[in-house]
Amino acid sequence: MKRILIIGAVGQIGSELTLRLREVYGAGNVVAGWRSTQPSRELAESGPLEKVDATDPERIVEVVKKYRIDTIFNLAALLSAVAEQKPQAAWNVGVNGVFNILEVARENGCAVFFPSSIGAFGPTTPLDNTPQDTIQRPGTMYGVTKVAGELLSDYYFKRFGVDTRGLRYPGIISNVTLPGGGTTDYAVEIYYAAIKEKKYTCPLKKGTFLDMMYMPDALDAAIQLMEADPARLIHRNAFNVTAMSFDPEIIYKAIKKCIPEMQLTYDVDPVKQGIAESWPNKMDDSAARQEWGWNPKWNLEAMTDDMLKVIGEKRKKGLI
Numbered sequence: 089m090k091r092i093l094i095i096g097a098v099g100q101i102g103s104e105l106t107l108r109l110r111e112v113y114g115a116g117n118v119v120a121g122w123r124s125t126q127p128s129r130e131l132a133e134s135g136p137l138e139k140v141d142a143t144d145p146e147r148i149v150e151v152v153k154k155y156r157i158d159t160i161f162n163l164a165a166l167l168s169a170v171a172e173q174k175p176q177a178a179w180n181v182g183v184n185g186v187f188n189i190l191e192v193a194r195e196n197g198c199a200v201f202f203p204s205s206i207g208a209f210g211p212t213t214p215l216d217n218t219p220q221d222t223i224q225r226p227g228t229m230y231g232v233t234k235v236a237g238e239l240l241s242d243y244y245f246k247r248f249g250v251d252t253r254g255l256r257y258p259g260i261i262s263n264v265t266l267p268g269g270g271t272t273d274y275a276v277e278i279y280y281a282a283i284k285e286k287k288y289t290c291p292l293k294k295g296t297f298l299d300m301m302y303m304p305d306a307l308d309a310a311i312q313l314m315e316a317d318p319a320r321l322i323h324r325n326a327f328n329v330t331a332m333s334f335d336p337e338i339i340y341k342a343i344k345k346c347i348p349e350m351q352l353t354y355d356v357d358p359v360k361q362g363i364a365e366s367w368p369n370k371m372d373d374s375a376a377r378q379e380w381g382w383n384p385k386w387n388l389e390a391m392t393d394d395m396l397k398v399i400g401e402k403r404k405k406g407l408i
Contacts, residue, residue: 090314091156095121095142095189096163100265101203101257101306103131105161108307110135119155123164142185148192159314161201162189167270168207168363171230182233183240190244190252199251201314202241204326206258206299207271208234211366218368220328220375227366238326245324253313254325258299258371260306261391263398271363275300275339279395282343282350283403290336291357297369299330302386302394309382316380323375331384332391333370342392 090113097106097120107130109118120131121140131137138151142164151157164185165171171178186202193200209218210225224235234256241252259272266276274290275298281288301309309329334342340352376382386394402408 090117090159092118092159092161093121093140093148093151093155093157094118094161094163095140095148096123096165097131098122098125098127099163099165100260100262100270101303102161102163103128103265104262104303105163105307105310106131107134108311109161112311119151119157121151142188143180145188145192148188149196152192152196152198157196157198159199159201160189160193161310162186163203165203165233166230168205168228168230169271169360171233172228172359172363175229178229178233182230183236186237186240190240190250193250193252194244194248199253199314200241200244201310202237202252202254202325203310204234204238204254204256205230206256206367206371207231207363208238208256208326209366209368213368215369218328218371220323220372228363231366241325251318252325253316253321254327255309255313255329255376256326256371257306258301258330260301260303261395262303263395264303271360271367272298272300274336278336278339278343278352279392279399280408282347283396283399284408286347286349287351287353288340289353289355291355291360292336292364293356293361294337294354295335296361296364297333297335298364298367299333299369299371301329301331301384302391305331305384305386308385309376312382313376313380320379322379327376327379327382328371328373329376329382329384330371330373331386332388334388339388339392342388343396346392346396
C-alpha cells in the first residue's frame with residue numbers, strides 16, 4: 089500500500105485528487121500538504137494534514153520521514169495567467185520547488201508524480217495532433233517552468249533511478265474547485281455563468297481551440313500512470329493526455345442545448361489570448377494510450393450535463 093504526500097493539496101487538482109487517493113489507498117496513507125490557503129473541512133477531517141512548502145526542502149523531509157512516505161505528488165505551481173504577473177514566484181515554486189522534491193525523493197527512495205501542461209508547448213510547436221516528442225519553446229514563465237520540470241524529472245530517473253512519472257494536462261474542468269488564474273478557466277466559468285446569469289462574456293476569441301478534460305478523467309490519469317507497469321513505459325514523464333478539444337462556440341452550443349436562453353459575448357483578454365494561441369489545438373496522446381492504457385471516459389456532452397446538474401444543485405442550496 090502506497091504512503092503518499094500531496095504537495096499543493098488545496099489547489100484545483102489537489103483538492104479533489106487528495107480525496108480520491110484516500111478512497112483508493114486509505115485515508116491514513118495520504119497526507120495533504122498545504123502552504124497558505126486553508127484546507128476545506130472535508131480535506132482537513134478526512135485524513136492527515138501537514139503544512140508543507142515546495143520551496144522548503146527541510147520541512148518536506150520532516151513530513152516524509154514522519155509518515156514514511158514512498159510517493160510524492162507535486163502539484164504546487166502558479167497557473168499560467170498568474171505566473172505572468174509573478175514570474176519570479178512562478179520560477180521559485182515551479183523549478184526550485186521541483187528540484188527540492190526530486191532531491192528529497194532521491195535521498196528517501198520516493199516515487200514522484202509531476203503534472204506538466206499544454207503550456208509546455210509554444211508557438212513553433214505543431215498545433216494540430218501535437219506529437220508526444222516535439223519542439224518545446226514556450227513563451228510564458230508557466231511554460232518555461234513546466235519544460236524545466238519535465239527535464240528535471242527525466243534527469244532524476246536516468247541519473248539516479250528516481251521513479252518519476254508525469255502527464256501533460258490540458259485544461260481541467262471541475263464542478264468542485266473554482267478557477268484559479270489559468271488560461272483555460274473560461275471553460276469552467278461559462279458553466280457557472282450559465283446557471284447564475286444565463287450569459288457569459290468570454291476572454292478568448294471564437295475559434296480558439298484548446299484541449300480539455302473533465303476532472304474525473306484527470307484524477308484517473310494520474311492514478312493509472314502511477315500504477316502502470318514500469319516495464320511498459322517507454323516515456324516516463326510528460327505524457328500527452330486529452331479527452332476533448334473545443335473552442336468557445338462549441339462549448340456554448342453544448343450548454344445552449346440544455347439552457348436555450350444562454351447568451352455568449354466576447355471581450356478578449358490579450359494576455360490570455362496570446363497564451364492560448366501558443367498552445368496546441370489538439371494533442372496526440374497515442375503514447376499514453378499505448379504505454380499504459382489511457383482512455384478517457386468523459387466527452388463534452390456528458391461533461392456538460394454533469395456540470396450543469398452539479399452547479400445547479402449548488403445554486404439551489406445557496407452555495408454559489
